[in-house]
Amino acid sequence: MRSKTLSTGYKMPMLGLGTVNFGEGKTYPALRAALTAGYRHIDCAMMYDNEAEIGQAIADAMKEEGIKRSELFITSKLWNSFHKPEDVRGALEKTLADLQLDYLDLYLMHWPVALKTGVKKPTSSEDYFSLEDVPLMDTWRALEECFDDGLANTIGVSNFSTQKLEDLIMEARVVPAVNQVELHPFLQQNDLRSYCLHNNIALTAYSPLGRGVPADLTDAQKQDVVLAHPVIEEIAEKHDATTSQVVLKWAIQNGVIVVPKSGNPERLAQNLAALVCDLDEHDMSRIAHLDKNHRFIPGDEYFLSGSPYTWESLWDEPRPE
Template sequence: MNEFVTLNTGARMPRIGLGTWQSPLSEVKSAVKAAIDAGYRHIDTAYAYGNEAAIGEALQEVFAEGKIRREDLFITTKLWNTFHRPEHVRECLEYSLRQLQLGYVDLYLVHNTVAWKYQPPPSLGRAEDDPVPFQQTWHAMEELVDLGLAKAIGVSNACGAMLWDILAYARIPPAMNQIELHPFCPQPELIQYCLRKGIQVTAYSPLGSHGTRAAAGDATQNVLLEDPVVRAIAAKHHQTPAQVCLRWAYQREGGRLCVIPKSTRPDHIRDNLGMCGWALDEADMRQLDSRPFYRFFDKIEMYGVPLFH
């Protein structure tokens, strides 16, 4: 399996990264340092996670210790919903860069294709919808590349129709679509469309998630790692259920997807690298591909917009 994907910019992106959503401020700094020590070279964060300052402290410490150079890391962050108006797109990235103590990010994603009324940083509250034409937002994203503040740009949670729209007017096409992806939410058609168009795919929440639907009392939350098929395949290969789910994503499409499992525990961070060095067989992949559909992140509940398929 390849350890990198090549973006449509020509840049190489490590296929395995550390996800940091819901990583507490008290833990995310040590998690980033543990990940870099374990061999991770890809860190994924976002303005909306509220923990970029702690991540920036971790990065500066490992740089100062001489463990790694900035150019050896691939850092992704994201434009939040309240900054979609073109006059605010650069503001959001520059705020993130100050928090991260970096001069640029390797990849800057539009976190969601829904826009809210502007709120100045560091606000994270829900705001009223704002009918900003996405074309305006995208052209402002392209300017960030021109300025050298982002090496590549892309989207997150975008459906095929949204990507088709962006490609119709993009001067710089999206390099990435980051989507919910795990055995309960395989999204094969969307993945294949992205790859045909030269857009790479990153799997977020590849182990499921303690997401927004749990707060609504969804009884089916947290079932991915307890799924009997996942557990049986794990026993067959003497791996953990988490490693099975990660390996499933890592093998998809001939090894062309990126995966960003989140953890703050050093042992889990190291264990998640255990997706490498072994393989699921075709029967395993078919079984995992056929699990009942379930999406942990319901966009209607989160943003009041339809599900992204």
């Protein structure tokens, strides 16, 4: 499988499996189907509450299908309520225990947001630590220690803007090797992509397909759905490909790693086949014109009244009116 060499020297497959919200009882079969289909890059997170199921699926696949640990690239993420430096290692060790692994290939700070212990989703200003109580840099230094001790081969961040990366890099001993962000044709993150390229930081796209396609869309509504947009549909027809394959290959040809989620064996195979679909310069140009800075996951829960975080402090682009 095509891969990108990270700043740490490790190779990260350009296409992986996202694992958020499979639903009760669906995570294990989805992982087994993906591993059987040839997926070797699995994107996990403590917040998804399914790492134990993922770990069992990986363990069983290694035993029954002869998959070696060295063939796998496993990512997980530090949740926001474990940002206190003394909590970071314990969170990573819990993830390793659930995944039945000795080390992660990549460990990311999930958001540049510090929540109080036990909080999954903030509901009031009391759920946040102040920026002074838990500085981002202190959390990062704890991640650096986990990296030093071999608990993660590579460390990185997620949902970091250009400014957040700049601030971190100025003080970091270990520069983040990866930044995982929302990225798709409606949110192309051109400035962030350029910054990461210049600083040898790989970009991973979550929600690379945007949102799903609702039934009975009108022509006007298709303009707001990535996989149903007329331009994407026309390019897919031209290449005898699916719209998902077109969107995934657009990102990959831009040097962006993608982690689409699916538990459907047919779709899993289709997404893998995006690696062999090639878009021409005209296709890429047409998709480039679809950018409209639209976030499907804007992080609104972090902008509650009294929160130390604002749209302007979290994202690069202006807040939509």
